[in-house]
Amino acid sequence: MKLDTILILDFGGQYCHLIGRRIRENNVYSEILPHDISKEEIVKIGKNREIKGIILSGGPSSVYEKNAPMAAKEVLKLPLPILGLCYGHQLLAYLMKGKVEPAKEKEYGISFATIDKAVAVFKGLERKEKIWMSHGDTVLSPPPDFEVLAHTQNCPVAAFAHKKKPIYGIQWHPEVVHTESGNKTFKNFLFDICKCQKEWKPVNLIKKLVSEIKEEVGKEKAIVALSGGIDSSVATVLAASALGKNLTAVFVDHGLLRENEARQVRETFKKFNLNFVALNEKKRFLRKLEGVKNPERKRKIIGKEFIRAFERAAKKVKANYLVQGTIYPDRIESGYAMKSEKIKTHHNVAGLPTKIRFKGIVEPLKDLYKDEVRLLAKKIGLPKEIISRQPFPGPGLAVRIIGEVTDKKLKILKKADKIVSEEIEAGKLAKNLWQYFAVLLDKKSTGVKGDKRAYGEIIAVRVVESREAMTANFARLPYQILEKISTRIVNEIPEVVRVVYDITHKPPSTIEWE
Numbered sequence: 001m002k003l004d005t006i007l008i009l010d011f012g013g014q015y016c017h018l019i020g021r022r023i024r025e026n027n028v029y030s031e032i033l034p035h036d037i038s039k040e041e042i043v044k045i046g047k048n049r050e051i052k053g054i055i056l057s058g059g060p061s062s063v064y065e066k067n068a069p070m071a072a073k074e075v076l077k078l079p080l081p082i083l084g085l086c087y088g089h090q091l092l093a094y095l096m097k098g099k100v101e102p103a104k105e106k107e108y109g110i111s112f113a114t115i116d117k118a119v120a121v122f123k124g125l126e127r128k129e130k131i132w133m134s135h136g137d138t139v140l141s142p143p144p145d146f147e148v149l150a151h152t153q154n155c156p157v158a159a160f161a162h163k164k165k166p167i168y169g170i171q172w173h174p175e176v177v178h179t180e181s182g183n184k185t186f187k188n189f190l191f192d193i194c195k196c197q198k199e200w201k202p203v204n205l206i207k208k209l210v211s212e213i214k215e216e217v218g219k220e221k222a223i224v225a226l227s228g229g230i231d232s233s234v235a236t237v238l239a240a241s242a243l244g245k246n247l248t249a250v251f252v253d254h255g256l257l258r259e260n261e262a263r264q265v266r267e268t269f270k271k272f273n274l275n276f277v278a279l280n281e282k283k284r285f286l287r288k289l290e291g292v293k294n295p296e297r298k299r300k301i302i303g304k305e306f307i308r309a310f311e312r313a314a315k316k317v318k319a320n321y322l323v324q325g326t327i328y329p330d331r332i333e334s335g336y337a338m339k340s341e342k343i344k345t346h347h348n349v350a351g352l353p354t355k356i357r358f359k360g361i362v363e364p365l366k367d368l369y370k371d372e373v374r375l376l377a378k379k380i381g382l383p384k385e386i387i388s389r390q391p392f393p394g395p396g397l398a399v400r401i402i403g404e405v406t407d408k409k410l411k412i413l414k415k416a417d418k419i420v421s422e423e424i425e426a427g428k429l430a431k432n433l434w435q436y437f438a439v440l441l442d443k444k445s446t447g448v449k450g451d452k453r454a455y456g457e458i459i460a461v462r463v464v465e466s467r468e469a470m471t472a473n474f475a476r477l478p479y480q481i482l483e484k485i486s487t488r489i490v491n492e493i494p495e496v497v498r499v500v501y502d503i504t505h506k507p508p509s510t511i512e513w514e
Ligand code: XMP
Pocket: 299, 343, 345, 346, 347, 348, 391, 392, 393, 394, 395, 435, 469, 506, 509, 510, 511, 512, 513
């Protein structure tokens, strides 16, 4: 039986993966593809999947830009329902001869739409809907044979539908949580229009994933790159049940971890029956980072050193295969050259340099999103401390020390970070927070300590609420907690004279400072 599938053509939007996830949350499988994929390639995918519809994502371009990303005309002529979102909406309008122009005023953030016709994708929506907008161009009139379904104050054609075919365009972002009826819109598209069945259930995949690992590695040996984060932990448990003692879990302590983190990971994985190696590579990483201030360079150096460490570990245990916890967004981001605006080079152990000395890389979670991995983690019985662990960037504290990373700065930051964690956890606030941590700045400030002028370090505290890290709000922490954090930091860390609280949302800021 072929799995019902929605294809998403990626025009480089930051929110493309959110579309993918919203669909999967509705138990329908989705795949993200390059925007210029050919009809032949789609037909090929259709041999293994039941393609039920196509979504065109948003993106940073304007349809009038030189080299603006396009979709192949034949793809848009396939007998499948099509939904264009944001840039996808503008592109449909442009290609089908509607009128698209740069908006007089760019719209960004929360807005309100008037639903003129609550039909098709908008079935069941209210007349006024709270929506999330983020666009420069605007559709001024719909193409011939299309009708307007919604408008906003600045957008006369905020949504349209073809009068006869199942083709729809929406200017706003139903995939973003701030669009209140976003999921209703997706449900209408998936079930009423595309007639999808609810077939996608990630936890049913466990057996299949284990047997695929077995098949790929055979009787050979493998190492798994274990960071202690949820993805690599799930990959480790799956690989351990496939390979038993032929698997060695390698944990690289690059010295950029939070206080006690290395010990915690070691303790957790003691319980699982696997070979476990912890490599203390702190000196090597710090040496390579000496004098490096540029955040992107720091990220690249760390990525490269990671893989070299795994290669050395593999050689020792004679492993030919590397298992890692790459998840779907990691793979897509590095999979094809996109027009996506690069914000920063993300990597965990997945951001491998291209030349890798392994016979094979095994990525059991490569088709799954984080929340799907979390479901698997629960099912296979991973401990709560791993399932609910805050996301932690692969480059670790290096991206939370602005400028050069030194041992001295690391010590200061680790202490401050521990205080932030302790106070948030003591205040029982952790459950509703996405991340909470400290950042060490590269500028000093004047203070008074013990009646004397002190010139010292500044710590920024970053605490955010988020559902998927694409957007985030700074947390409105009670003042008593903030006060406790700042008092403890300046009292317990002699080098620090000032603590500031980061009150920016994402966007425009990112969660991490570098
Ligand atoms: P930003 O800072 O881009 O972060 O808003 C979004 C989420 O991703 C985490 N992050 C990383 N995770 N490798 C990772 O595995 C990285 O290089 C990396 N950089 C940022 C960040 O902590 C937040 O949860």
